[in-house]
Amino acid sequence: MIKNFKFQKSNFKIGAIPVILISLILVFPELCLAQDVNIKAFVSKNKINSEERFEYSVEVSGKSTSLPDIKFAELKDFFVLSGPNQSTNIQFVNGAMTSSKTLSFVLKPRKVGQLVIGKATLEFKGTTYETKPITINVTKANPAAQKQQTQRNNQNNNQISSDNIFLRSHISKKKAFIGEQIVVEYKLYFKVNVRTYELESIPSNVGFWTEDFDLPQRPQIESEVINGVNYQVATLKKVAAFATRVGDLELDPLIVNVEAVVASRRNRRSLFDSFFEPSGRSVRKQLSSKKIKLKISALPEKNKPSDFAGAVGGFNFNVKADKISAEVNEAVTLKIDLSGAGNIKLTELPVPEIPPDIEKYDPKLSSNISKKGGIISGTKNAEYLLIPRVPGTFKIKPISFSYFDPVKKKYFTKTSGPLVLNVSGEANPTASSPMAGFSRKEVTMIGRDIRFIKESTVFQKISDRGYFSGTLIGGFILSVFLFAGFLFYDDHRAKIDGNIALKRNRYAGKLAAKFLSEAHKNIQMDDANLFYKSVSAALSKFVQDKLNIELTDFNVKNVETALKKRQITDDIIKDYTDLVSECDFMQFASNSGSQEEKQNILEKAKVVITKMEKYI
Structure with missing residues (x-):
């Protein structure tokens, strides 16, 4: 859920900042002037007729409580009906302070045509900051056309303009x-x-x-x-x-x-x-x-490496073994690591060439793809288990990896150094290798996948029993009653399911309780957005389902009218509408309130729903 924020007057949000820190900032504002400022200008609309008014605003922001003054351009082509009207905003988020100051004018054009509002400027620490000029397209006002447009706007009051x-x-x-x-x-x-x-x-x-x-x-x-x-x-x-x-x-x-x-x-x-x-x-x-x-x-064919397999981006490549000396039949781990940014998820790792006297098992593959920030990156790893079967000195050939860098528009090949493995001990020519061809997981399973056949079975004689015992007859009678109860319940459910309004009314309380339960969990998880969203859903869905109000007709006026018809007092109605508006507002407020404040809102919602249940 998202929501628009318009200008607001003197919105001072402190949070849990110590009083001493605030006092220092207010007394010594020059301590906060270490950061640059930003300035921007904007209007409420850029296409108007000669009789329309619009708002022109300039906002300056920065990490300072003492923002520099703004020098406005000359507004000679406009009547200044109001302004400058100033609003300020100071926020503390995770201990960092930001502030902004907005000055706005209500203007009316003096003539038709393309009118330009010049640059607004300010001086800060020897640097000049300026806004972009704004062009206002002004057409001649036509009373008849304006009246027709007003009528169309009134008729299309339930539509949203594509400009908005x-x-x-x-x-x-x-x-x-x-x-x-x-x-x-x-x-x-x-x-x-x-x-x-x-x-x-x-x-x-x-x-x-x-x-x-x-x-x-x-x-x-x-x-x-x-x-x-x-x-x-x-x-x-x-x-x-x-x-x-x-x-x-x-x-x-x-x-x-x-x-x-x-x-x-x-x-x-x-x-x-x-x-x-x-x-x-x-x-x-x-x-x-x-x-x-x-x-x-297509990728260039010139200078394309023979081992290129389609990797595009920027990568790092590394090959290493956990040991270079081992005994016969002692496991050695060879690890291949690839990291970087690009199409790494589609990239295949190269396969090493292992001497025939070293037994190689299927690799353990792993990857970690990062989807944060502005680019896809990550790592890929292959871990091979090697077991030398005879003594000697073995060389594992260098392993290479090639990729294309689209920024530099050229191919790169990264090659590992040769790995030398010294194997000592004596080979056992009579010993077989029953694990050859199996992966490490399959080797682990050997010895656990065999189930032995039982050679003897003990039979027990079943005693003679009557077919018409009391238990059997009682069970039969009970099954008849259960079947009849099932038919009654099924018929009752069919009637409820066929009446949508009755079904919504019947389950409104349970649904509201479910949303409030989710809101209580979100307090403990410190998720403000989901908390206020759950409370708002509990309040809105409860009234919609109880009064059978469709979503398109759910607004403050219709809700107040419907609740008054149910003889609900004005105090309860006001508590309900105020609470719904507060929840919608707090979902996108910078300071979403403490856990105690959220708990208080949750309790208010429970009380309001409980009071309303007595009437609807």
């Missing part, structure tokens, strides 16, 4: 060699309240082998300015693609279903109503990224 939410794919490169790693990120951009999302269709990507990167269950929300407009951004999926054939290939689009809240325009009291109380209608929208076209080239 969309899905984009970002690719590390569009031209690559076969087997070269290509990183693709699918990002959701939004300016609305997004409650949930689910992946509808995963790209099949024919002609590629893909590996998903590990992403946190709670998507990290960042901000990005596109054409002067600020969006919240969440990475939904990140994959590494390796082409398995040459030519013009395509990566399929990702399809995502999102559920967002279209805020009600009635009775709006302030700018922050839609944030603190996301009333409105839940709307589902399907989003799709665009297909990605790639040009895949």
Whole structure:
């Protein structure tokens, strides 16, 4: 679940930072000026008519409580209706402090055309930081067209504009060699309240082998300015693609279903109503990224090593034995290690050539693939068990591994040194090698897979018994009653299953208890996102199932109306709606609260559900 965060006034989040540290920061703010600052400018919309207003904001952030002043560009092409309005934000995360300051203006264009808001600048430690200029496209206002547009907006109030939410794919490169790693990120951009999302269709990507990167269950929300407009951004999926054939290939689009809240325009009291109380209608929208076209080239034939087997990337190769001196029939371990970044999962390790007088068992293979960060990397290992059968000096030929480096666009071959094994002792020519041809696991099993036949059996005579004993008759009567009870239960269940509303109402309490139990576990696991998600699901699903309300009709107004019809008091209704809004808000707050606060919210949810069960 992800959610949009709009501007908020003086949001000061402290957490568990000691008071002494805070006092030092406030008294000596210059101690925190060791880090650079960032500055960005954005607008609420970049396409307007001459009668529309929009918001222009400049945000400066850094690891300092004393942020430098901003020098704004001249706004000669706009009427300044309000501003600058300032909001600040200070956060402490894992002992590190970050702060930001946002100054915003409400503007109205003086004329039509392409109007440019110039660069905003600031000076910090002798360095000048500046924003990018923003172009505003202003068209002439047409009262009739504007009225029609307003009517269309009112009619489509349950729809989400593509300008407010969309899905984009970002690719590390569009031209690559076969087997070269290509990183693709699918990002959701939004300016609305997004409650949930689910992946509808995963790209099949024919002609590629893909590996998903590990992403946190709670998507990290960042901000990005596109054409002067600020969006919240969440990475939904990140994959590494390796082409398995040459030519013009395509990566399929990702399809995502999102559920967002279209805020009600009635009775709006302030700018922050839609944030603190996301009333409105839940709307589902399907989003799709665009297909990605790639040009895949073949690896060069020039200077290709004879032992090249398709490894593409950057690798390290090592071969070693655990001993160089051994006795006859004493085990020696030969280990081959490969590490690096690239198509390592598809790469085969080279096979060593072992002298015929040394018995070689099937290797023990292992691998560890890392899917974190921005590239797929890992290790592969092969461990061979060698047993020399005769004394002497044996040489194991050097083992080589070749790969293609797409950055340097050339082949590399790494070769191990020769291994010399000195074997002492005397060979036993009469001794056979019963374990030859078996792996170590199979050798271990020998002696445990034989089961002996029992040569004698003792039979016991069965005593004569009556066929119509009391136990038999009682069992027969009991089976008749059990069968009749089964028929009654089956008929009862069929009636419940046929009535969806009755079934939802019947199991609403159990489902809510299940979600609350999961929330209690998440307190102990210190997973704030799953905790608030479970509590929100318990509260929402309980009312939806008890009152048979569909998800698309589940909003604050409809819930309040339905609960009042059941004669539920206003206090209970307010406690319920406040608790649902708090849970939705806290899922993406930087400071998610202590365990005591979470326990308090859990207890409130139990109390509210218990009170409501008396009425519905």
